Amino acid sequence: MKKTNRYLSMLSLLLVVAFGLMACDSNSTAATTPAANTAVAAAATATSAPAMAVATATTGAATDAKATATTAPVAPAAATDVPPAEVSDAACANAGKVDVSKVKKIAIESGATLRFSGWGNTSEQQVTREQLCRFKQAYPTIKVIYEPIPDNYESKLKTQISSGTEADVFYVNPPLTDLLVSSKKLLKLNDYMSEANMKKSDFFESLINIFSRGDDVYGLPKDFGSIIVFYNQDIVAKATGAKAPPADGNWTWDDYSAFAKSLVSGTGESKVFGTMHQPDYARWLPFALANGAKVLSADGKKSAINSAEAKAALDWYYGLYKDGTAGESKLVSAGWPGEAFGKQKAGFVIEGGWMIPFLKDSANGFNVKWSAAPLPKSPKGTYGDLLFTNAYSARADSKFPKAAAALVTFLSGPVNQEAVLITGFAVPTLKGYESNAYFTDHAAEKALYATASFGTVDYYGPATGVVQKTMSDAMNALYLGKVDTAGALKQMEDGINAALADI
């Protein structure tokens, strides 16, 4: 009798547990518990989601550009929540010193305390802390509290702004800027800039115009990413008739095709492709832009993508994929081309600055001897590229607007940007660094910096996300054989016009 009682009570306990679990889990949305987060961190390595492994100087927009429509989605990031911490003198004991006499200081409030938020993994956070330490050398009376937001930055920032609890200074990307400027949440920086002896024209036009409305500046560009060629020096050396691309970028699309073809080797599972041509708009568009194509009309109200220039670029880009010279990452079981390059399954890839820390990270276990070169010029002889950028902005209703502006102008100012350049973390957004000593033996950074003068920012107004997805979806349809290149461009045109009509 007692035994059945015990079994019955155990069974009822099991049922209660089952009901409880089902009530909060089962098919419905499951809360990611801390245990799940660490399990996620263990299960998802650097090779599964580029957004996690690599969060470099480039933007949230760039991480979207990395994860194409067909490759790994942005999995819940492995980074855990980092508590806000004051950037104190003790924390800055090891930071390098800067020549603060070169900084033109602006007037600030006394006793100012600033909160600063940004995205980035642990190594990025460390770089940011060093920058904040330099800021403290220039403005010792300002107290700075650093609150990193390693994942879901946009959602978290929007939630904070809804409740008025956002930081005083934070990163913004172009879509966020649009949203926040129209709802008047960002501080206008012009007066503070002139006080700090900085002009709008000190920055590359394409970069600063995205964060300005006419002459009113609402964000100062922090850094930028773009697309260049990363090639495997060993594969190039072993291939017959392969010549490394020139460091000044003076090569054509035909040179590029010949180069890719010369690097192809092997068949089947052991095939090494010349390069990776993903069905991702952000990899094809640089070539189309170089050829003179435009995504939107001049007034930004209609699509302009269905043009002869864009078709020529798409025909050429897709052609290399069709004849097997270029592959895509999923064919070599990689999440994205960077991973394929690291695994030495591609002779070269067209990627951005995020490749540098990704290839260097010993956790990924890649051992590739690589160098970099700019993209080729178009058949018209012109250069073009896609830029991904973000900026520092200050909140309009900050309690210490002058101090906030001081932080923004310092971080994007020449003293700090040059210090960041030397650490190899990012390339500057200010003009005039072409002949900097750092670039002499850093080919990738040099090629990246050069793109700012002829590149176009990857931003298309409030419907940017949909425009980007439309272009990638059309390329996906092309690669799946559902349309030809003319049909793909028509699909892009219809989709973009629909997206612009939906605002």
Add this chain to the structure above:
Amino acid sequence: MAVKSLPPQRQGMKRKTRENVAGWLFLTPYLISLIVFTFGAIAYAVYISFTDLKLFGEANYVGFGTYGRVLDPAAPLNKFWKALGNTVIFSVVVVFFQTWLAILFAVVLNSKIRGQRFFRIAWYLPSVTASVVISLIFFWMYKQQGVINYALGAIINNTLGLVGVHFEPVAWLDNTTTALPAIMTMNIFTTIPTFMVMFLAGLQDIPTDVYEAAKIDGASARRMFWSITLPLLRPVIFLVTVLGTIGTLQVFDQIYVMTNEGGPLDSTLTVAYLIWFEAFKRNNLARSAAISFILFVVIFVFFLVQRRFLDRNATD
């Protein structure tokens, strides 16, 4: 009597009032949080679904305009109907298979087989693991050079390969035809155990003398299953079907983790994902709220239909 006692009536009322007051006091904290965070939030969502609120914007009343825009198939880039189609297919297939397989597993586990306790624990594990973790693991398994393709290749090439059939590795999550079935399979696998436990409980409720009587009458095992077990399990089947439908019509985290914004060319886009997408990526709160309420209506209609056909206790 030495002690003067109150008339029983007044004593009873006082106790009852005291008990009532105590009951309400215990309930109040939970009630307040329920009213504010659940009902209050729902009421606010209903309100904004009748406006055109965008993030950080102002709410202007537009009546049924937002609902009209969501339900309009000709509206530019309106993915609602595709998402609804995907969700309904997902729900019907998953609920069907998970109910039948759960009954099957429960019947197997209820019989006196060897290792019963081990199987009960092993088969219950998928329900205990967080769905995000399982999604990630399956994401890895479904890769083109992942475990599933490897296993299928090994099996098929070694058996049917002798007659010339060769298995090509399939990119399960990248094909428009296989992406949704792949996620459905994963979902069925994850949710069978929970419902299996419910069926087990239901099975153990059935008195054994009914089976004995049937056996005396000469019924086979299969006849007993169809004519005795299933009808007596009807309330549990109703419960499992309803819960399964409600859950599958709201599937979100598998789509979020395993696909990129709704799968290859929107083939795995679901309504719950669209709700999140409209709110957090397109900053369109009013549209997101409208879709939520349309989903609520859909789920409620499904529930009413199932109640009509499956619930014997329902009075129409």
